[in-house]
Amino acid sequence: MYNIIQLNDKQSLELQTIAKELGIQKTDSLSKEELVYKILDEQAIAGATKIVVEKTTKEYQEDNKRKRSRVKLDNKEERKVLSASTDG
Secondary structure, eight states, rough: OOOHHHHHOOOHHHHHHHHHHTTTTTTSSSSSHHHHHHHHHHHHHHHHHHHHHHHHOOOOHHHHHHHOOOOOOOOSSSOOOOOOSSSO
């Protein structure tokens, strides 16, 4: 990802190449300043899309986790809570 300072230091031809790599069309008619801002906009959109996809994937994985099932006990004696302490 490029920042505005890096993009301003580049020549117009380099900016057009970067813009084409990002999928920006009709770069020939844009000024250097317009190219810089188009590239920054496209990077922001691509970054936001990536974050949304990652969150969606994570939520999907969490939803598909195996749920813990409950075990029903029949005897009342089995319902006692066992303590790890020696007090009782």
